[in-house]
């Protein structure tokens with residue numbers, strides 16, 4: 309069985325202001341490392357554009373319509389201090405949605421054992437009706453709801469190891485007991501949510517915050533002592549990874565000290581878990597990661613693990 313890699317050149321056309329960490333070079337770096345010979349076994353395909361019907365699985369219709377019409381014909385429009393739209397943003401965002409959905413279908417249909425969706429902008433800060441923190445639509449959340457609607461998945465889980473808390477994913481599933489959301493993240497740090505006591509209406513939100521300067525040992529302990537036992541008990545039938553690599557020690561936006569091998573380790577742990585309850589079905593969607601070297605090493609370790 310194979311690993312599917314989905315991406316699209318249109319994701320390079322979401323322009324951000326000079327000096328912004330969430331830039332097209334991130335995706336170029338990912339593409340560069342995944343074109344090395346050791347990744348020849350990946351099955352590569354283009355991410356299609358998602359539809360509005362998919363986006364509204366998780367986002368408010370008025371918000372989606374407004375965002376669609378707000379994209380400028382030239383230059384940039386700021387939605388908040390660090391989230392802006394350029395003429396290429398809408399297509400890039402919709403390729404992200406379409407990529408996450410196509411990956412879900414390929415894995416649910418049994419065409420591939422798992423998939424990595426290399427797209428930008430990221431998604432996990434986008435709430436039901438609000439863009440935030442470089443994000444517009446929550447690709448991972450949409451993949452979960454799509455798997456439920458199209459394939460009757462009763463329990464899906466989203467595991468988010470981006471260094472920032474996925475406030476958007478948490479908000480979307482706060483009252484939904486059919487989707488478990490688990491996150492490790494640095495705290496305090498943007499966006500400020502993600503305390504251990506935030507557990508959702510049905511105890512299906514599992515936050516495991518880490519402290520500044522924590523490294524691989526604390527990260528692994530958070531998974532072994534807190535996140536993996538909760539996931540094991542929940543027994544998801546489909547697993548989605550919000551794969552952010554900004555907890556890498558080189559990353560400029562945070563101060564955790566993970567190494568590439570820690571991302572490989574957590575990926576293998578999640579694969580073991582998915583093998584037990586989800587028939588191995590995993591879709592991983594790129595979130596953050598802002599140091600190009602750290603991003604390349606970490607994506608390489610993550611995808612190597614996915615390829616088995």
Ligand SMILES: [Zn+2]
Pocket residue numbers: 470471472552554595596597
């Ligand atoms: Zn992040």
